[in-house]
Amino acid sequence: MKYSFYESSSAYKRVFVFFRCLLPFVGIVLAAGCSGDVASEIIPVTLQPPEVFEFNRVKWRREDSLGQSDTRLLSRFFKMNPSMIDSPVLEGTPTVYHGTRNRRRFYWVSGTATQPLWLCVQYKKGAFQLLEGHGSPYGNRSD
Numbered sequence: 001m002k003y004s005f006y007e008s009s010s011a012y013k014r015v016f017v018f019f020r021c022l023l024p025f026v027g028i029v030l031a032a033g034c035s036g037d038v039a040s041e042i043i044p045v046t047l048q049p050p051e052v053f054e055f056n057r058v059k060w061r062r063e064d065s066l067g068q069s070d071t072r073l074l075s076r077f078f079k080m081n082p083s084m085i086d087s088p089v090l091e092g093t094p095t096v097y098h099g100t101r102n103r104r105r106f107y108w109v110s111g112t113a114t115q116p117l118w119l120c121v122q123y124k125k126g127a128f129q130l131l132e133g134h135g136s137p138y139g140n141r142s143d
Helices: 010-033 068-080
Strands: 052-055 058-062 095-098 104-111 116-124 127-134
Touching: 068 104, 068 116, 068 127
Parallel strands: none
Antiparallel strands: 052 058, 058 095, 095 104, 104 116, 116 127
């Protein structure tokens, strides 16, 4: 006669049957939890850029698109900083702001689950400055 571990005790048989019956239920629960329910998905925080903002007595006005002078400035910035050309942070078209006295700001803003992250290339007095931060970039940093 063959001896089986599961046949040696009726208590072990019951435990085995219990877990065997429980396994499909656990699989269904796990599959439902990973089904991509829209209510449980994390939606990145987005930020609508204002038409105008003022910071340190400088008024910044948003432009609808990149102008020729903006394109020339960005080309000059990337020529001076070639390592930033393929940066994933600088993907896409930036939001452009013109300030007083020939100042420019180019913003790239991306969302996370809790707040926006941003990077700004600022042109002021013939020089470029790189600014970065989180939250709203419009008025958070000094010139």
